Amino acid sequence: MANTNPMPGRTDIGMEPVRKKSDAEPEKTAIRMRVNGEDVEVAFAPHKTLLEVLREDLGLTGTKHGCELGECGCCTVLVDGRPVLSCLALGVALDGHEVGTIEGVADGVKLHPLQAAFSDLGAGQCGYCTSGMILSAKALLEEVPRPSREQIKEALAGNICRCTGYLKIFEAVELAAAWLAGEPAEPRKETIYGWQ
Numbered sequence: 001m002a003n004t005n006p007m008p009g010r011t012d013i014g015m016e017p018v019r020k021k022s023d024a025e026p027e028k029t030a031i032r033m034r035v036n037g038e039d040v041e042v043a044f045a046p047h048k049t050l051l052e053v054l055r056e057d058l059g060l061t062g063t064k065h066g067c068e069l070g071e072c073g074c075c076t077v078l079v080d081g082r083p084v085l086s087c088l089a090l091g092v093a094l095d096g097h098e099v100g101t102i103e104g105v106a107d108g109v110k111l112h113p114l115q116a117a118f119s120d121l122g123a124g125q126c127g128y129c130t131s132g133m134i135l136s137a138k139a140l141l142e143e144v145p146r147p148s149r150e151q152i153k154e155a156l157a158g159n160i161c162r163c164t165g166y167l168k169i170f171e172a173v174e175l176a177a178a179w180l181a182g183e184p185a186e187p188r189k190e191t192i193y194g195w196q
Contacts, residue, residue, distance in 0.1 A: 026045055028043045028044060028045060029043065029045075029091075029092050031091065031094060031095035031096075032095060032096065033094050033095060033097050033098065033099055034097070034098040035054075035058065035060070035098075035099045035100075035101065035104070036100060036103055036104025040058065043057075044056075044057045046090075046091075048090070048091045049087055049088070049091060050077065050079075050084070050086040050089040050090070050091050050094055051063060051065065051068075051075045051086035051089075053091035053094075054077070060101050062101055062131045063075055063076075063086055064132070065087070066087070066129075067087075069087070070085045070087060070088040071160070072132075072160045073085065073129065073132045073158045073159030073160055074128060074129050074131075074160075075087045076131070076133075076135050076136050076158075077100060077101050077135060078100035078135050078138070078139055079094065079098070079099055080097055080098050081098070081100075081139060082139060083136045085158075100135065100138075101131070102130075102134060105134060105135070105138065112134075112138070112176075113175075113176040113179040114134045114137055114138055114141070114173070114176040115134060116176070116179075118130060118133075118134060118169075118172045120172075120175075120187075121171055121172045121175065122168055123172040125161065125163030126162075128162075129159055129160060129161045129163075133156060133159045133161065136155055136156055137152070137155065137172075137176070140156075140173070141176065141177055141180060145177060145181060146177055147173070147177060149170060152170050152173045156169065156170075156173075175187055
């Protein structure tokens, strides 16, 4: 009698195919790095990006998957204080480096001025790009404490927001810069039609 089983790999209808268990564990690489001020050691498959290591192996899900092509900025983190697209950085390359994510920006329950300004001005909208925006802005403010609007635009040029027209984002960075400088400040009155 010919085998009429339409499902190759099965010996009988309703029975699962026999599969061999692999004795070899997937290869893993262990690295040490400092994440949000804490020394960590993490082991992972060497092909993983920093984005995957942060989210999957360290549980830091504030860093977002966006385009995974380095075009949207959602996955921006700080590496040794500089903005880096974590979807393009291999995790193994971060051995011995310092990584900052959005989870490390606040001081306990006290929001960083950037976080507070984004919240107060509604600059976050859906929030998906916000962690990358805040980390890019944080790096800017650490280098240029009172940036011009043009410097803010340039620093955030690699971060795409699909919800807003960017005005509230720029205003939030300006407001946070003033607060960090110890100045009493209110948001500027600006609309898409210009200053009021």
